[in-house]
Amino acid sequence: MEKTAEKTNRPDMTVEIAGVTLQNPVMTASGTFGSGMEYEDFLDLNRLGAVVTKGVANHPWEGNPTPRVAEVYGGMLNAIGLQNPGVDVFIERDLAFLKEKDTKIIVNVVGKTVEDYLEVVERLSEEDAVAMLEINVSCPNVKEGAIAFGQDAKALSDITGRIRRVSKKPIIIKLSPNVTDIVLLAKAAEDAGADALSMINTITGMKIDPESRRFVLANKTGGLSGPAVKPVAVRMVYQCAQAVKIPIIGMGGIANAQDAAEFLLAGASAVAIGCMHFHEPDTALQVVDGLEDYLVRQKLSSVRELIGAVRE
Amino acid sequence: MNQKKKKIRAIVRKSERIAENIFSMELFTEEPLSVRPGQFVGLYPDGEDKLLLRPISICEYRKETGILRLVYRVQGGGTKEFSGWKEGKETAFLGILGNGYPVEEIAEKAGGETGSVLLFGGGIGIPPLLALARELSAKTKVTTVLGYKTEETFLLHEFEQYGPVFTATEDGSCGTKGTVLDAVRENGISGDVLCACGPTPMLRAVKHFAEGRDCYLSLEERMACGIGACLACVCKTTDIDAHSHVHNARVCVEGPVFAADRVEI
Ligand SMILES: Cc1cc2nc3c(=O)[nH]c(=O)nc-3n(C[C@H](O)[C@H](O)[C@H](O)COP(=O)(O)OP(=O)(O)OC[C@H]3O[C@@H](n4cnc5c(N)ncnc54)[C@H](O)[C@@H]3O)c2cc1C
Ligand SMILES: Cc1cc2nc3c(=O)[nH]c(=O)nc-3n(C[C@H](O)[C@H](O)[C@H](O)COP(=O)(O)O)c2cc1C
Ligand code: FES
Numbered sequence: 345m346e347k348t349a350e351k352t353n354r355p356d357m358t359v360e361i362a363g364v365t366l367q368n369p370v371m372t373a374s375g376t377f378g379s380g381m382e383y384e385d386f387l388d389l390n391r392l393g394a395v396v397t398k399g400v401a402n403h404p405w406e407g408n409p410t411p412r413v414a415e416v417y418g419g420m421l422n423a424i425g426l427q428n429p430g431v432d433v434f435i436e437r438d439l440a441f442l443k444e445k446d447t448k449i450i451v452n453v454v455g456k457t458v459e460d461y462l463e464v465v466e467r468l469s470e471e472d473a474v475a476m477l478e479i480n481v482s483c484p485n486v487k488e489g490a491i492a493f494g495q496d497a498k499a500l501s502d503i504t505g506r507i508r509r510v511s512k513k514p515i516i517i518k519l520s521p522n523v524t525d526i527v528l529l530a531k532a533a534e535d536a537g538a539d540a541l542s543m544i545n546t547i548t549g550m551k552i553d554p555e556s557r558r559f560v561l562a563n564k565t566g567g568l569s570g571p572a573v574k575p576v577a578v579r580m581v582y583q584c585a586q587a588v589k590i591p592i593i594g595m596g597g598i599a600n601a602q603d604a605a606e607f608l609l610a611g612a613s614a615v616a617i618g619c620m621h622f623h624e625p626d627t628a629l630q631v632v633d634g635l636e637d638y639l640v641r642q643k644l645s646s647v648r649e650l651i652g653a654v655r656e
Numbered sequence: 657m658n659q660k661k662k663k664i665r666a667i668v669r670k671s672e673r674i675a676e677n678i679f680s681m682e683l684f685t686e687e688p689l690s691v692r693p694g695q696f697v698g699l700y701p702d703g704e705d706k707l708l709l710r711p712i713s714i715c716e717y718r719k720e721t722g723i724l725r726l727v728y729r730v731q732g733g734g735t736k737e738f739s740g741w742k743e744g745k746e747t748a749f750l751g752i753l754g755n756g757y758p759v760e761e762i763a764e765k766a767g768g769e770t771g772s773v774l775l776f777g778g779g780i781g782i783p784p785l786l787a788l789a790r791e792l793s794a795k796t797k798v799t800t801v802l803g804y805k806t807e808e809t810f811l812l813h814e815f816e817q818y819g820p821v822f823t824a825t826e827d828g829s830c831g832t833k834g835t836v837l838d839a840v841r842e843n844g845i846s847g848d849v850l851c852a853c854g855p856t857p858m859l860r861a862v863k864h865f866a867e868g869r870d871c872y873l874s875l876e877e878r879m880a881c882g883i884g885a886c887l888a889c890v891c892k893t894t895d896i897d898a899h900s901h902v903h904n905a906r907v908c909v910e911g912p913v914f915a916a917d918r919v920e921i
Contacts, residue, residue, distance in 0.1 A: 376885070377885055378886075382883045382909075383885060385661045398887075406904065407900075410877055412890075413878050413879070418704075418705050420707055420880060427887045427904060428900060429901040429902075433901055619707065620707070622707060622709070622880045623709075
């Protein structure tokens with residue numbers, strides 16, 4: 345009883361993205377959290393704003409050769425290459441698991457051609473449990489498709505428009521930071537009908553072992569994530585928030601509530617936690633709790649008051 | 657049976673150098689753990705620049721004392737930091753990870769008391785075999801062949817309590833000059849089931865040598881999550897894997913121990 349009384353004095357943590365209300369603005373970042381099953385030992389999935397799944401394609405994908413990850417200063421490189429079991433197994437197993445949870449389900453969608461994306465989007469549109477689709481047009485680790493759509497405003501506009509027309513779910517376009525001007529792409533996606541944006545995907549990087557004189561990753565290049573990318577991500581969220589009206593989900597190196605607050609202040613309506621889960625498996629939950637405490641300290645009654653509230 | 661994975665708080669009880677670049681660390685944990693030989697933990701360096709766990713095999717665990725022993729080689733920055741940890745240092749490791757060796761199954765396939773298991777350890781692959789030798793020796797005959805670079809061996813005498821031990825060194829300074837398989841040939845050693853942990857060329861050679869006998873290999877791969885979520889640590893499997901429905905098993909959960917005929921190495 346005491347607990348509920350205490351709860352009512354707590355700040356309002358809910359946010360809304362494309363008509364979907366999240367119990368708090370904290371999500372997991374695609375690819376770092378599987379479909380949540382593996383993390384159940386560490387945190388209560390029911391307390392997250394949303395679980396964003398690993399990229400799902402129309403067929404199973406093998407992914408890249410190993411080594412697929414490398415540690416770098418303040419972060420890591422990955423070149424998983426979107427290994428996934430395909431949409432059939434995903435629906436049967438992962439979605440069946442997730443739909444029992446009291447959290448929103450956002451499915452990350454990947455493909456090699458526009459038709460691949462459309463096939464997955466159509467299938468997932470029929471699933472009531474799916475709240476939103478996050479369209480991954482920004483994975484730097486696969487040769488065909490994916491990234492090609494995310495680096496060219498015209499291609500992005502085209503794929504966004506086509507997905508928009510078949511999707512019965514709100515679509516989030518996940519933007520690549522590997523472009524000259526991310527604002528151009530953010531606007532292209534918005535104009536083509538995106539309901540929200542998420543950013544940033546990983547920044548293409550490389551590591552060479554000077555002793556063996558070899559590339560550390562079998563793929564040679566990999567995507568950089570972790571605290572090292574956070575300033576870049578915050579800047580990109582800020583720039584895009586100035587230029588578009590649709591909500592932004594911010595991510596890149598978030599390790600704690602302070603980091604999450606930075607993204608919200610920069611203009612994000614929600615945040616996602618990625619590879620810091622590899623360091624501390626319950627990071628997302630720590631951010632939920634920490635953010636609430638932060639709001640109390642800042643004497644704010646709703647987390648929404650933070651969104652874009654950075655002072656000049 | 658299936659214990660939850662978590663960050664387990666531990667305190668360093670002992671840390672010592674046991675050979676060139678090789679250290680033995682004893683960690684005390686309050687909570688009782690259930691550990692199979694071949695399972696591992698994820699140890700985290702303190703340095704904030706280092707994000708990822710270092711997978712280290714469990715060399716031994718005694719429930720009675722709560723002591724978990726790790727034996728590791730200083731490889732890079734993370735293990736270098738561990739080697740400087742002193743008695744009393746507090747940490748929290750991720751555990752208990754991986755599948756470990758199916759001890760009952762191995763002993764049974766070997767034919768129990770009348771059969772024998774041959775263990776192959778190469779370099780820093782040797783430590784996890786110690787717990788395996790101990791558990792197997794209660795059920796079947798165990799012969800161990802250990803490969804070192806030089807005569808500066810480690811753990812050798814601890815293996816001797818569980819059965820005959822043979823060695824091979826690259827420079828011939830201790831035991832057979834050459835590989836663990838050279839030692840097998842030189843000494844006419846045999847076994848009904850084989851288990852191996854060590855560098856990939858050794859695993860490949862042991863797999864080939866097994867020729868139809870049951871053989872278990874412990875594999876190594878770069879990891880990020882250590883719990884099966886990120887798909888960093890896969891190895892090629894002969895059959896379609898249950899998780900991603902391709903031919904990739906996750907070394908951190910479906911492994912690190914695999915039946916040799918299930919994996920392509
Ligand atoms: C299942 C498993 C069990 C292991 N058991 C032992 C053991 O009992 N004793 C022991 O000495 N070593 C063991 N290793 C290897 C050990 O994990 C690496 O030597 C260690 O991670 C190196 O870390 P570092 O920071 O010193 O080196 P760095 O080279 O600086 O490490 C950089 C990154 O690469 C990773 N890395 C480097 N080498 C390896 C490797 N061989 N395997 C996996 N990741 C690596 C590190 O974890 C880190 O993320 C095991 C590896 C695996 C996969
Ligand atoms: C191992 C790994 C796998 C990833 N897989 C995907 C993926 O399948 N789809 C996707 O859109 N992003 C993927 N990402 C990118 C993350 O979702 C996120 O955008 C990025 O890592 C930045 O956040 P972070 O610094 O908190 O990790 C992956 C990242 C990592 C580290
Ligand atoms: S290390 Fe992440 S799946 Fe094995």
